[in-house]
Amino acid sequence: MKGKELKQSLKEALRRFSFRTTPDDLKRRGVENVHVVGLDRIVGLVEEAVRRTLARSFHLGNQGAGTLAAGAKEEFLKLLERTKDLEKARDEAERMRKELEAQVDTLRLRLKETEAGLHKERQRIKETVEAQALLEEAKLAEAIRTLFRTWEGREDLSLLREEVVGLVSAHVVQEKNKALAAAMEERDEEAQRLRRRVAKLASSLEKAEEALRNYARNGQIDQGISSVFRTIQGLSPVDPEYKRKKDVLKDIFLSNLKLQKGIETGEQKP
Amino acid sequence: MNEPSQTPNPSTPDPGPADKSHGVLYVGIDLGTSRTSVCASNGVRQTLASYVGYPKDVVSRKALGKDILFGQEAMDNRLSLRFFRPLEKGELKGSDREDSPEAKENLQAARDLIHHTIELCAPRKDELIYAVIGVPAQASIHNKNAIIEAAKDIVDSVMLCSEPFAVAYSMDRLMDVLVIDIGAGTVDLCRMHGTMPEDSDQITLYKGGDWLDQEIFKEFKTACPGADFNINMVKTIKEKYAFVGEALDPVLVEFPVKGKPTTFDVTEPLRRACKRIIPPMVEALHELVASFDPEFQERLRRNVLLAGGGSQIRALDVEIEKEMKERLGGGRVERIEDPLYAGANGALKIAHDMPGEYWQQLR
Structure with a gap:
């Protein structure tokens, strides 16, 4: 099982670290012929080379070299397992980033709407409280004046009357400001809460984006593996079985054409 | 059927400018x-x-x-x-x-x-x-x-x-070859004579790997009294030990019996079950050979390719040859090198x- 895993992992590692090029690039560099070695063959050679080197360098018998090779295999697999974990973490970070972006967008919108609402509400509260206060003030002043009118005729009371009116007015203004501040504070708390949430999410988003940038810098995000063919190929005219293959390829195409055109027109649907 | 044209068919919608221009x-x-x-x-x-x-x-x-x-x-x-x-x-x-x-x-x-x-x-x-x-x-x-x-x-x-x-096609053997592709669901037999095989050139049997799992399962049920196992465990054992012919080593497997791991020798039941895949295959093979042009039957018998996951059953090629000798007077079976791919x-x-x-x- 480990052997199979190792072969598979070696293949993946070879693909990941191999240099990619195209026949056109090679031609431009003046290369006319290339030797092609299959991945299986390379993997086999690497395994055998490791085993022989261990046996020769450390004067180990087959069993000793085998034990060392098994240990090395295990370490190699652990390293690759770690890479797999990193890839899993990258996918998770990518998913998290998308979720966070969506949350931040929603919250930013909500914050904007709330702040606009808050501004309007503030104005409304201010106007209401002020109007109410003015009314209360006028009522109170009138009540006090009425009271004092009952005391008219007594010369020593005129000064007192003005002082009482002034004092009560100041009190009313103070009460008005307190009520206004309390109302504003309640609305501000919600805005503050939203701001804190946006800040927290923005920070998480930044971390997720940084993690993704790191993966990209380390070459973890692959753009895919290029095909060795730049253009559409086809059967080589020098193929020894050219005629026969040409005929069977045509048959395959025709049966597929019939099948697929049937799908498109619905002819073959039950 | 339409003859395929050498230029794109005008009735085919233009795929549009190639944004896929890389290769x-x-x-x-x-x-x-x-x-x-x-x-x-x-x-x-x-x-x-x-x-x-x-x-x-x-x-x-x-x-x-x-x-x-x-x-x-x-x-x-x-x-x-x-x-x-x-x-x-x-x-x-x-x-x-x-x-x-x-x-x-x-x-x-x-x-x-x-x-x-x-x-x-x-x-x-x-x-x-x-x-x-x-x-x-x-x-x-x-x-x-x-x-x-x-x-x-x-x-x-x-x-x-x-x-x-x-x-x-992968082996460039399109002439007078008979391919037996042993998959999990089906065993497909197909004779090649240089052109696209027609229905009469192909036989599909539904006694593939999954069927074999069931057969092994039944054998194990009898051979391993009290053992607790399921079809997935049987499949794993089959993939590791399946064989026909002579056993090189006894096949010992461990199954729990009332929760206690117990070792069973399943060499014989495994061989018996695996052998059952051969007769229907050789019967179908016989049918395809017998209905082929008599001049080329000999060539077909000598070019049987064994492919698919089931071809990894040890000594299957040899046992099919033995069965062919009895039924068809001989034949040569070749196991392909890379059955998985x-x-x-x-x-x-x-x-x-x-x-x-x-x-x-x-x-």
Whole structure:
């Protein structure tokens, strides 16, 4: 099982670290012929080379070299397992980033709407409280004046009357400001809460984006593996079985054409 | 049928300016009941068990960290998943009853499996993807439609071909060869005589790997009294030890008996079950040889290729030859070298050799 895993992992590692090029690039560099070695063959050679080197360098018998090779295999697999974990973490970070972006967008919108609402509400509260206060003030002043009118005729009371009116007015203004501040504070708390949430999410988003940038810098995000063919190929005219293959390829195409055109027109649907 | 033109068919919609200008990725897929293998023209070769799983609920989704699991990973986590093996007996499950919920779910699973298989090839976004998918020799029209529909939204153009034919094509052996492709769902026999095989050239048997699992299971039930095991455990044992002919070593396996691991010698029951796969195969082989041009029967008997996962049963080639000697007076069976990828390799080779205008017309 480990052997199979190792072969598979070696293949993946070879693909990941191999240099990619195209026949056109090679031609431009003046290369006319290339030797092609299959991945299986390379993997086999690497395994055998490791085993022989261990046996020769450390004067180990087959069993000793085998034990060392098994240990090395295990370490190699652990390293690759770690890479797999990193890839899993990258996918998770990518998913998290998308979720966070969506949350931040929603919250930013909500914050904007709330702040606009808050501004309007503030104005409304201010106007209401002020109007109410003015009314209360006028009522109170009138009540006090009425009271004092009952005391008219007594010369020593005129000064007192003005002082009482002034004092009560100041009190009313103070009460008005307190009520206004309390109302504003309640609305501000919600805005503050939203701001804190946006800040927290923005920070998480930044971390997720940084993690993704790191993966990209380390070459973890692959753009895919290029095909060795730049253009559409086809059967080589020098193929020894050219005629026969040409005929069977045509048959395959025709049966597929019939099948697929049937799908498109619905002819073959039950 | 229309003769394919050498220029793109005017009735075919123009695919538009090529935003996929980087190159052409050819992909060959062997979509099997048990395993799906893929080879691509960028050097990628992958194989995975044909299993697909979707987390059952939010909790399992969070624990698994994925929306879809494939292959062995799906198998290992199947208790937390809505688990699908979308192919059965070489066909997409329910492809003959398109509107049933089971068919829809299996079609979706097959679609996801094909998508995942293509993704395993790591294609560049700016490359055209032309794929050939190997399907069982006598797959129904419904089944072929379902596979094409599943593939069409991820590749630029797709063609199907019969699996045994793909195997023969991969080895450049198109003349007087008889291919036996032993898969999990079916055993496909196909004789090649230089042209596309017709229905009369092909026989599909439904006694493949899955059937063999059941046979081994029955044998083990008798041979291992009190042992607790399931079909997956049997499948694992089969993949490791299956043999016919002489046993080199006793096959000892461990099964729990009332919770206690107990060792059983299953050499004989395993051999008995594995041998049962031979007679129907040789009978079908006999039929194909006997109905072939008498002048070339000898050549056909001497060119039997054994492919597919089932060909890895130890000494199967030798035992088939013995059976052929009795029934047909002799024959030569050759086990192909790379059974896991031979079908996919052949499909890739067909994709590569297919003229460009054919691909264009199917886009």
